[in-house]
Amino acid sequence: MTLPEQSPEIAAPVAPIPAVDANETRNGVIAALAAYLLWGFLPILFRLIEQAGSVLIVAERTIWSLLLLAVFIAFAGGFSEVRAVLADFKRMRIIALSAVLLVANWLLYVWAVETGQVLEASFGYFINPLVNVAIGMLLLGERQNRWQTIAIAIASVAILIQAGGLGRVPVIALGLAFSFGFYGFIRKTAHAGPATGLFAETVVVAPFALAFVAFDIATRGIGVHADPGQMVLLMLTGPATAIPLLLFAYGIRRLRLTTIGMFQYLAPSIQFLLAITLFGEELNGMRLLSFALIWVSLIVFSWDSFRQRRRPAV
Template structure:
């Protein structure tokens, strides 16, 4: 994603407004579920494009996302906010840094699919909530209660077991979790909406993406662009990036954040199943134990978040 790719794209600050009626809540649930389902099956698209190479896929994804977001913003009248962001040097510095992290996340994720490491990628997005907590502790001075500390400890053990099962440090998982975690942390300071922020980020990256596409075609020829099916799939990377983001933004404004928190594990769970059932990746006993522990960790963390929210509402 951009969970990106689980919503690597999803890190802009949002405030969930209370649902005004059941119809709005139903729309919110359908939108959020659709977003996470699309992110969950995203590895299939990248797998079909593996002959293009991860760098070209990310370059094309950037350009086609820019085209689609421009159309959306034109219809929504959002270019006024875009101009305000582009004219704000402080915000653009933040956007440039978040764009760098976003592209790094995309490249690592597509490369993981290309090299048959979707299981490890899904593990990365499972541990992402714990990484977010760790970033909050280190950089925002946030303090955790006992259950949250237990959840973090279980997740740490799961990472160590995953490393033992792989026979190496789980670089892909940690890279995805930390790049997405810091992306969200940095985007919070940019104060831009999801579509506007992603559009500004793609503007920053687009010249480099276009330069790479031109370089690739000059050195390797038209390549995958000569195949109508492959060209269509490359164009599809734009909607595959922007549509889940927009669905998520629509849904999150109509649902409680605790509800969204429950949905966020859907995408890596689907990726987990895709890796095993469709891509035939091996899951040895140690790695299975590590996934089991991370699910326990997430269950503890989610239950605590739900309990804390109920207590705040009661007060």
């Protein structure tokens, strides 16, 4: 949840290693930014195909993502790595866990869009950096300073105010934040490349997705599959899913969890604006206050991270 400052410091200025590390960090930043921008506009696609239902949408996006990834890996010549991952029981256990977390996140998010709760979904992705920080501190030994701790405290208050504005516990927000936070942790620790790891995840889930699509057609008829326009949009869920996830996986392997978390504000900010403008969702005073506090929290984190990055290395 800090600005990119984590490329290793190397003392010798003539060695080629620092430039490589700096390039890796910069590429990770670019990939993370692109991923979150794409995720920000994803609710528009899901709203256009909401008649299909959240479970069918998730099943379809799994299938089309798998096909797209297969083409990408074949073009890149990466199937030897895929075979190695699929044959490694230990790695596949980790991949299976990340796949479960990913599908849970997908289902909850698509359902939130389908039921007109994009504002709460956006709030969930605003508090996701808190989860990244907590995981980074508890499981990876990352430490936060006084200003970052203050930012976390402000955001915690925002969560309580959001609950007050909703009149209930923000289940969607918390579910999205925790499922994606732990997904990010698993993807950071799993020994698999971005494309390989995501392909393995979709391989795990694909049989269930295919079974559900077959069941849905058998019980409800061909439905949205008979509409060419809807079918094209369903197919687009493949690249709309795979491309940002590949970018995210690429970025998270090159940045700290606290760093990757800082970019999280982009997607929910876009979703927030979509919810109150395009989708017409209601924003009462308490919920607006909670969002304002979240933005203050992110500003504090950003300022502190920038300050530390500008500090001379010793």
